[in-house]
Amino acid sequence: MELKKRYWNEYLKEIAGDNYFYERSCIRQTFFPGSEATFLKVMKEELGRNIVDNPNQHTCTGIGYHSDVVPFNTTMTICARLLSLMKENRFQHLVTSCVTSFGLFNEVVETWKQFPEELEKTRHYLYKATGREFDLPANIAHPSDIIYKFRKELGQKMKYRLVNKETGNPLRAVEHIGCHYSKIFSEQSIGGTEFPHVLAGMIEAWGGEVIDYPERRHCCGFGFRQYLIKANRGYSVANSRKKFESMQPYKPDFILTNCPGCAMFMDKWQYAIAEMEGVTYDDKGMGIPVLTYEELTGILLGYNPWDVGLQLHQVQAESLLNKIGIPYDPQNKYIGVSGKLLGEPQKPDFLRV
Amino acid sequence: MGRIYDLLLKDVRFQEGLTACMNCGVCTAICPAAEFYNYDPRQICNIVQSKDEEKMLALLKSDIIWYCGQCMSCKSRCPRGNVPGLIISVLRKVSQELGYFTESEKGRQQFAIKRTIGENIINIGYCVHVEKMDPETHPEQGPVWRWYVDHAEEVVDRLGGNYKKKGSGALRAIAQENIDEINQIFEVTGGSEFYGKIEHFSQEKAKSLKQTTDDEIDMNDYFNRVYTENTKDHQK
Numbered sequence: 082m083e084l085k086k087r088y089w090n091e092y093l094k095e096i097a098g099d100n101y102f103y104e105r106s107c108i109r110q111t112f113f114p115g116s117e118a119t120f121l122k123v124m125k126e127e128l129g130r131n132i133v134d135n136p137n138q139h140t141c142t143g144i145g146y147h148s149d150v151v152p153f154n155t156t157m158t159i160c161a162r163l164l165s166l167m168k169e170n171r172f173q174h175l176v177t178s179c180v181t182s183f184g185l186f187n188e189v190v191e192t193w194k195q196f197p198e199e200l201e202k203t204r205h206y207l208y209k210a211t212g213r214e215f216d217l218p219a220n221i222a223h224p225s226d227i228i229y230k231f232r233k234e235l236g237q238k239m240k241y242r243l244v245n246k247e248t249g250n251p252l253r254a255v256e257h258i259g260c261h262y263s264k265i266f267s268e269q270s271i272g273g274t275e276f277p278h279v280l281a282g283m284i285e286a287w288g289g290e291v292i293d294y295p296e297r298r299h300c301c302g303f304g305f306r307q308y309l310i311k312a313n314r315g316y317s318v319a320n321s322r323k324k325f326e327s328m329q330p331y332k333p334d335f336i337l338t339n340c341p342g343c344a345m346f347m348d349k350w351q352y353a354i355a356e357m358e359g360v361t362y363d364d365k366g367m368g369i370p371v372l373t374y375e376e377l378t379g380i381l382l383g384y385n386p387w388d389v390g391l392q393l394h395q396v397q398a399e400s401l402l403n404k405i406g407i408p409y410d411p412q413n414k415y416i417g418v419s420g421k422l423l424g425e426p427q428k429p430d431f432l433r434v
Numbered sequence: 435m436g437r438i439y440d441l442l443l444k445d446v447r448f449q450e451g452l453t454a455c456m457n458c459g460v461c462t463a464i465c466p467a468a469e470f471y472n473y474d475p476r477q478i479c480n481i482v483q484s485k486d487e488e489k490m491l492a493l494l495k496s497d498i499i500w501y502c503g504q505c506m507s508c509k510s511r512c513p514r515g516n517v518p519g520l521i522i523s524v525l526r527k528v529s530q531e532l533g534y535f536t537e538s539e540k541g542r543q544q545f546a547i548k549r550t551i552g553e554n555i556i557n558i559g560y561c562v563h564v565e566k567m568d569p570e571t572h573p574e575q576g577p578v579w580r581w582y583v584d585h586a587e588e589v590v591d592r593l594g595g596n597y598k599k600k601g602s603g604a605l606r607a608i609a610q611e612n613i614d615e616i617n618q619i620f621e622v623t624g625g626s627e628f629y630g631k632i633e634h635f636s637q638e639k640a641k642s643l644k645q646t647t648d649d650e651i652d653m654n655d656y657f658n659r660v661y662t663e664n665t666k667d668h669q670k
Contacts, residue, residue, distance in 0.1 A: 105604065107560045107561040107562045107563070108561075108562055109604075110560075110595070110604040110605050111560075111562050111563055111564050111567070111605070114590050114593045114594065114595040114604035114605060115593035115594060117594075117604050118593055118594025118595065118603075118604065119594070121594075122594070134602045134603070135602070136600075136601050136602040136603075136606060136609070137608075137609060137611075137612050138608075138612075139559035139560070139608050139612055139613075139616060140554075140555055140559060140560050140561045142555055142561065143561070144551055144561040144562065145547075145551050145552055145555050145561055147504045147523075148547045148551060149523060149526040149527060149530070149544065149547075150544060150547050150548045150551060150552040150628070150629070150632065151552070151555065151625060151628075152527065152623065152624055152625055152628050153445070153446075153447060153523075153527075154623040154624055154625075155619060155620055155623040155624065155625030155628075157623075158619045158622075158623050159616065159619055162615060162616075162619060184506075192446060192447075192450075195450070196446050199446055206619065206622050206623050207619070209622050210615065210618040210619045210621070210622040210623070211615045211618060211619065213615075260505040260506055260507065261505075261506065263510075264505065264506045264507055264509060264510040265506045265509055267510065274510045298507075299466065300466050300503065300505040300507060302466065302503065303503070304466075304467075304503030304504065304505070305503065305504050306500065306503075306543065306547060307503045309546075309547055309550065309551060310543045310546055310547065310660075310661060311571065311661050311662050312543065312661065312662050312663055312664040313540075313543070313664075314574065315470075315669075316466075316467070316470050316471065316501075316503065317503075318574070319469075319470050320466050320470070320503075323469075349574055349575055349576060350574070352574070352576045353574040353576075388592070388593065388594075389593075390593045392578075393578060393582060393589070393593075394578070395575075395576035395577075395578045395579075415581075416592065417585060417588025417589060417591075417592050418587075418588050418589075418591035418592040419588060421588065423581070423584075423585040423588055423589070424581070424585075425581070426576075426577040426578040426580065426581035426582075427577040427580070427581075428577065429576060429577060
């Protein structure tokens with residue numbers, strides 16, 4: 082057992098404990114804005130951590146970079162500008178909401194370390210363009226790393242567990258990890274590429290059971306240009322379908338992801354496949370609920386599911402809320418910030434909502 | 435060395451991405467693009483490693499280099515630490531710099547990406563944004579997306595955001611001085627010049643497809659064409 086622990090230590094990484102510079106995700110803000118707000122609330126109010134949300138931040142260009150319209154020099158310098166904002170705030174621990182951004186900052190910093198002339202070139206470009214200077218981050222973490230780090234402390238505060246309230250059995254979860262979190266720099270992910278544990282650790286700490294299934298590490302299929310261009314979307318949905326078909330026999334109660342894109346795709350492609358082919362991957366025609374780790378943390382802590390943003394999912398989450406025993410007010414689901422009822426989305430033709 | 439290989443070598447990512455590929459094919463075994471497209475990353479590494487200018491030129495003009503989904507599963511498996519996904523990025527860069535991307539159906543799509551993601555970055559400081567994802571061009575987002583777009587400010591602000599307003603928060607309006615600095619960075623680093631090349635070569639292609647030499651050409655038509663065109667048999 083000692084040897085196993087020692088070996089496992091090699092698959093862990095240093096995660097900063099406080100004083101974070103939060104770099105927002107274009108995709109997360111667009112599709113699940115409640116998740117970012119929930120993470121900030123958990124950090125400040127539950128864990129008492131110091132985290133800054135600088136209003137002058139912007140895209141890291143990750144999607145533009147990986148769809149090959151933004152050159153690497155430009156991307157490196159845009160990342161450097163974000164680091165200059167972190168320097169202005171006197172922080173050194175970068176937390177990137179987006180998994181693409183996480184992979185990108187690791188790639189950029191590793192490039193600077195291995196090719197110092199690239200670092201000097203970036204410093205020159207940034208200063209010439211903006212008069213700014215920057216430092217390399219002392220630590221780069223993904224927010225899911227931080228939730229993992231504090232999962233036991235958060236678990237003690239949680240009002241609910243990942244247990245079926247009727248049967249008492251652990252809920253069965255598929256965890257899906259963004260490719261750019263663990264496949265590019267294995268040593269930067271908890272558990273490495275082969276034994277990813279950042280989400281499994283949360284699920285197990287909070288009472289659930291992790292499903293291992295054949296296509297567990299398969300890409301969800303975002304594929305950058307393969308989704309951005311309408312003509313290419315068949316690739317994207319085919320990847321997700323491969324995963325759904327693989328997980329279906331294991332009857333998951335929900336899917337948990339740490340990547341903003343993956344969460345959106347695994348939700349929306351279930352809808353698209355249902356409408357195109359009349360197929361869902363549960364036994365009720367409703368699909369398998371897909372949650373972000375921020376949403377899961379929030380609802381188990383007792384936050385209103387409609388304040389964390391579950392109403393923005395196309396596959397409805399009520400089946401999971403019912404299993405856990407989390408109460409919710411259906412009348413509150415489609416209310417806006419003004420308190421006004423905003424009508425309801427139309428119902429899909431096949432997917433039951 | 436040949437012209438194309440020289441251009442590839444200048445990119446630090448190429449130096450990092452290809453070191454003595456031994457043709458084992460493990461990258462192809464794990465590659466999702468190889469599953470669903472007529473795509474073989476092993477073969478691409480082979481061609482590049484051979485430094486055959488004629489074959490590399492054919493690659494730059496082909497659909498093949500545009501099939502990769504950039505998941506980097508290849509990196510996780512290569513026994514030599516190569517990164518076919520990174521080599522693809524360099525090939526795509528050279529293809530666009532030299533204008534060869536307009537020779538292929540998939541390559542021509544770069545114009546649409548530049549006009550959407552590319553221009554979002556320099557105009558609003560986001561890669562993607564609610565107001566740029568029209569439900570009409572994104573039916574796969576479902577009816578909940580239509581509801582969300584119709585009530586974006588009410589919904590985003592309920593969820594703790596700050597929709598298109600000053601200050602911090604999700605989907606805030608990014609202040610102009612930040613947008614200005616982003617544009618200055620693009621100017622200084624060659625990003626603007628790269629965007630200009632994508633536009634220029636795409637306009638030349640649009641003219642040749644319409645068989646006209648008009649200086650003014652409707653690029654909206656060309657956008658719609660490259661965004662939706664899927665004529666060849668790209669799949670296995």
